[in-house]
Amino acid sequence: MRRLKQRAILGITALLACAVGHVAIAGEQVLEFKLVTMPIEVKTLEVPNVDGQVVVLNKMRGAAFFKDGRVASKEYIFSADFNKGAGPFFGYSTYQFEDGATITSRFTGTSRAGELLHGDYTVISGTGVYAGVKGSGSFDATPHKLNGAYVFNGKFVITTP
Numbered sequence: 001m002r003r004l005k006q007r008a009i010l011g012i013t014a015l016l017a018c019a020v021g022h023v024a025i026a027g028e029q030v031l032e033f034k035l036v037t038m039p040i041e042v043k044t045l046e047v048p049n050v051d052g053q054v055v056v057l058n059k060m061r062g063a064a065f066f067k068d069g070r071v072a073s074k075e076y077i078f079s080a081d082f083n084k085g086a087g088p089f090f091g092y093s094t095y096q097f098e099d100g101a102t103i104t105s106r107f108t109g110t111s112r113a114g115e116l117l118h119g120d121y122t123v124i125s126g127t128g129v130y131a132g133v134k135g136s137g138s139f140d141a142t143p144h145k146l147n148g149a150y151v152f153n154g155k156f157v158i159t160t161p
Contacts, residue, residue: 028159035074035152037062052084064095072097085113101128103156105137117141123158132161
């Protein structure tokens, strides 16, 4: 009888642990991550009669490694209006976590020739544990030696209902 009670208690404890692992925690959260991306499609159009002016449309894909140990795939598109490597850019990105939850954001920034890229996020939607999410964030390019890849440090400050 005692052994049966011990098994029942262990079983209930395990069920509670699993259930708690899938419940979103309401309130503010800071999600910090390292992001590695690579271009999938790149379309660059030179502006006629304007030296060094290009309009760029990119589709990118990558992976984000969060400080809490989670991993998310990232797919995003962005457009840039650069003159000799400097100018404004904006785009939309979706982070999809292993449990299927997503965070989608719009980002903006300005590139300056010879400087590492910086941008800001506005969180616009989410699914799963991030349904109803609101927030902001930022990202900064980091120096690296990976050929054809881009590496960023990023952060979201989000609020979930």
